[in-house]
Amino acid sequence: MTTLLAAPHSVLEVLRGQRGRRPPTNRSAAAVLRTRLDEGLRRRIGAGHRETPLTIGPASLRARVPGGGSPSALVRAVLVTQILQLVAAGYLVEQPFDDAVGAWRAAGPQGELHSYFEALDAQERARLASDVTAHGFTLTHSLGTVPRSWSPRTAVRAHQRLADGDVVLRDLVDLMIGTTDAPLASLVLLDVTTGPLDEGAERVMRYHALVQTLRTCAVPLRTSIFSTGTGELWSTEVDDELLNRAADDVLALFAEESAP
Amino acid sequence: MSALTHYRLSNHVLDRLINDASNEPRQLTDDHRRSLSARLRAVGAVEHRRLDAWVVENAGRPSSPFHWSPSSARRVLAGGALRRRSARSCSTLDAVDEEIDDVLARAARAGHPGSLPAWLASCTPGGLAVVRAEAATWATHVDEVAASLRAPWAYAPSDAYYDVARARTTLRGRRDLIVSPNEGRVLIRVRPGAPGRSAGAGLRADLTIDALADPDGLASRLAVGVWPEAGVVLVVEGTMSDLRAGGRDLVRAAVALRSRAERSAA
Secondary structure (H helix, E strand, O other): OEEEEOOOOOHHHHHHOOHHHOOEOOOOHHHHHHHHHHHHHHHHHOOOOOOOOEEEOHHHHOOOOOOOOOHHHHHHHHHHHHHHHHHHOOOOOOOHHHHHHHHHHHOOOOOHHHHHHHOOOHHHHHHHHHHHHHHHHHHHHHHOOOOHHHOOEEEEEEEEEEHHHOEEEEEEEEEEEOOOOOOEOOOEEEEEEOOOOOHHHHHHHHHHHHHHHHHHOOOOOEEEEEEOOOOEEEEEEOOHHHHHHHHHHHHHHHHHHOOO | OOOEEEEEOOOOHHHHHHHHOOOOOOEOOHHHHHHHHHHHHHHOOOOOEEEEHHHHHOOOOOOOOOOOOHHHHHHHHHHHHHHHHHHOOOOHHHHHHHHHHHHHHHHHHHOOOOOHHHHHHHOOHHHHHHHHHHHHHHHHHHHHHHHOOOOOEEEOOOOEEEEEOOOOEEEEEOOOEEEOOOOOOEEEEEOOOOOOOOHHHHHHHHHHHHHHHOOOOEOOOEEEEEEOOOOEEEEEEOOHHHHHHHHHHHHHHHHHHHHHHHHHHO
């Protein structure tokens, strides 16, 4: 695991790593993992089917942070993700809060979170603006410029059905660079969080790698998580051990969620 | 009987499907066209209607009015950018930028209210950057599907359109990639999310509209739907029974549209 805290490198330099050390793309692990997950889940479910599928996502694996699920923390996270999307598209973010809000509004947001945001009074909005500005500053200064040739894509969703649809794995990777269609592994996943990094963050990193492996049938090169709250980056290469631990996380979570 | 087959999007699965597809040519004749026209005329239409796979898949369900957003604009912009990029070597983001600039220039000339150029022109710079990011992400999904193909392929120059004679109906068949193996062609559609229960009906509609839009009525050997987010591939073969089922689904969708219009008028 590479840990970077306020180091002189950019996040993107760490994500790229050393080109000469990239392993060949592993295209056989996905089938093994899927079988293991299907069999493990089926054993726990039994012969029948669940009435409703159990949906698992990164949030299910994240450790509970006090105040982490509050509407203000969620709005902050949404706006920081918008800043990442802007940076990846080559936009020069000068007013992080205004730019993020503009980007969010362009997507036509609906729902409780948006209503909460629109109902904020001037003082609450100013507090949120200063918070988002601070996180945005950390992000833009740590990330570096995303080269256009790296095929950056943002907010990449994934959806995997397991155990005949009784369990659904959902995922959203904030930034993905590289390709799955190369002889050497080159796909890199980056999650951006506003909270501190902890054991839950490690699980989320593993989970992203697992779901992307199942989705594309190719093992990514690296999975990473960056905290705009602390400026800390965790990045690790994806191997069989990491993927198997991610499968263990999913099986354990399923056992926990479906316990009577 | 029409058949829908489900596969996991693994390495070379598309090549295997294309290689194994039947070479037997299937053709829609003038009789088929006349029959479809008569059935759509019988449904009646107060105003000109557009039918496509989306309408077929959602027939009868209440829908909200269409509005442009980064996600609804991404396919059009990504398609334009990929065609642009295939003409000259540049990065996907550069091609998306050029495509957006081109659409904005059109808006300056004549941006009809509600059109994509008019909507893009109304976006803030930050909003445009999100549109660009969404389009680039979508273009990369399409590109990854294309890169996995060994047979010669091309980005579809446009969707397939077919005006049904005297039925006040335009059919639109969506297609993203056209593969040209030794004989015939294969349509590939790249779609967001995960396939729903009616995804097969949507694919059959695309297959049928594509055959109707072909001057000789020749059907594709396969219509392939790829859902990269779910890692799933659904395939409909270009058989006569699938083409007929596609035609029936389009008529059913027209009936559902008309019923909905009557309900809202009442």
